[in-house]
Amino acid sequence: MAAATVQSATKRATRSIAYLGPAGTYGEQAASRFNIRLGGDLNLVPVPTIPSIYTHPADFLVLPLENTLHGAVLDTVDSLLTPLTPGTKTHPRAVADTALRIEHQLVARRGTTLAQVEFVRSHEQALGQSKAFLDEFLPHAKRVSWPSTAGAVQSILEDEDGAKGAAICSKAAYEQNRDKLDLLHAGTQGVKDNFTRFLLLTRLSGDELPEVALVPGTATGTVVSFFACDEPAQVGGLAADGIILSVHQRPAPPGTTDENGEPTPFPRWTLVETEDQRPDPDEKDRCGATCLGVFPTEKIMGPVAALPESDFGIDGPLYDFV
Ligand SMILES: O=C(O)C(=O)C[C@]1(C(=O)O)C=C[C@@H](O)C=C1
Structure with a gap:
């Protein structure tokens, strides 16, 4: 038994x-x-x-x-x-x-400002959900589809020095690398619901x-x-x-x-x-x-x-x- x-x-x-x-x-x-x-x-x-x-x-x-x-x-x-x-x-x-x-965060490597961002990586869903925000605030930044939101964060941290990339991710992904990231905008999806x-x-x-x-x-x-x-x-x-x-x-x-x-x-x-x-x-x-x-x-x-x-x-x- x-x-x-x-x-x-x-x-x-x-x-x-x-x-x-x-x-x-x-x-x-x-x-x-x-x-x-x-x-x-x-x-x-x-x-x-x-x-x-x-x-x-x-x-x-x-x-x-x-x-x-x-x-x-x-x-x-x-x-x-x-x-x-x-x-x-x-x-x-x-x-x-x-x-x-879902509430998305726009993050970049420490020291990168919104005005400097040249490309934004994320899962295509997060990019799509953030379209209005990106159209308004980052119209010239290239949108790069990534297999996942957290993977996109990892990738910008691994980029060579001087790369001006940002990622759209969850609060959890931001929090786990908070010491290396700046939060450029909270809520890129634009709506609460x-x-x-x-x-x-x-x-x-x-x-x-x-x-x-x-x-x-x-x-x-x-x-x-x-x-x-x-x-x-x-x-x-x-x-x-x-x-x-x-x-x-x-x-x-x-x-x-x-x-x-x-x-x-x-x-x-x-x-x-x-x-x-x-x-x-x-x-x-x-x-x-x-x-x-x-x-x-x-x-x-x-x-x-x-x-x-x-x-x-x-x-x-x-x-x-x-
Ligand atoms: O990339 C992630 O974090 C996922 O879990 C994938 C995914 C999706 O495929 O829709 C999940 C929820 C959000 O809508 C954005 C991305």
């Missing part, structure tokens, strides 16, 4: 959760939040790009899906649609989501999952499902079947044919999120579309505990989205 308890504790302790690294990204904050929700003993694994998170062998994966200001995170949508690739047998499934309030929604995916089977990641007893009815559609008719079928919450369409890989096997100039794959009245966590497909996951939203699960401020060194509660 005691041995079994030790064994299951050991098994839990070795479970991992992959997120967009390095430390200091918003993805790390989302992963920490999911970790708390899942019992707090996951090993957080930083991974350099979004596509490499999706293919990472970790038990759990954290992917940013969409943002209030800049819309879908294209690398994530493309990754979620890869199960449509012929020959794909298994894929991680979405089991939970969460939304973080700016959120990014993250998905939690898992490779674990239903009976391996901690209780809390399964559709929990607290769910009162509204559950969301994600589907990958390789034919427009499947989208229509899902729409006829229930309420559509979101639709993201992306170009399918070159060479993809239409439903008659004919080449098409605009091959399209579509990610559809539906509100579900008949949740079946083990559902594989519906209306011909591939089911990518079924779960309750955080609104149903209720607010999660806020992390201590000191974890990320920022002012005020980190997680106030309910």
